[in-house]
Amino acid sequence: MRIQIDSDKCQGHNRCYALAPELFDVDDYGSALVLNEGIVPAELEDKARLAIANCPEFAISEAD
Numbered sequence: 283m284r285i286q287i288d289s290d291k292c293q294g295h296n297r298c299y300a301l302a303p304e305l306f307d308v309d310d311y312g313s314a315l316v317l318n319e320g321i322v323p324a325e326l327e328d329k330a331r332l333a334i335a336n337c338p339e340f341a342i343s344e345a346d
């Protein structure tokens with residue numbers, strides 16, 4: 283599984299980082315970014331899906 287963030291949609295609530303700090307970080311401007319080029323280890327896939335479901339801006343998606 284691989285995830286991506288649409289930086290045009292991200293409003294920097296940091297909910298993703300709060301839910302899954304193993305998968306997300308926040309830049310100096312408060313925008314979220316994916317760690318490890320968005321590659322999600324199998325054991326963190328549930329957390330990735332939780333973050334996708336909880337992003338209020340629908341900015342996180344599963345990459346092709």
Ligand code: SF4
Pocket residue numbers: 287291292293294295296297298299313314336337338339340341342
């Ligand atoms: S939860 Fe969504 S809008 Fe908020 S920082 Fe993460 S990607 Fe951006």
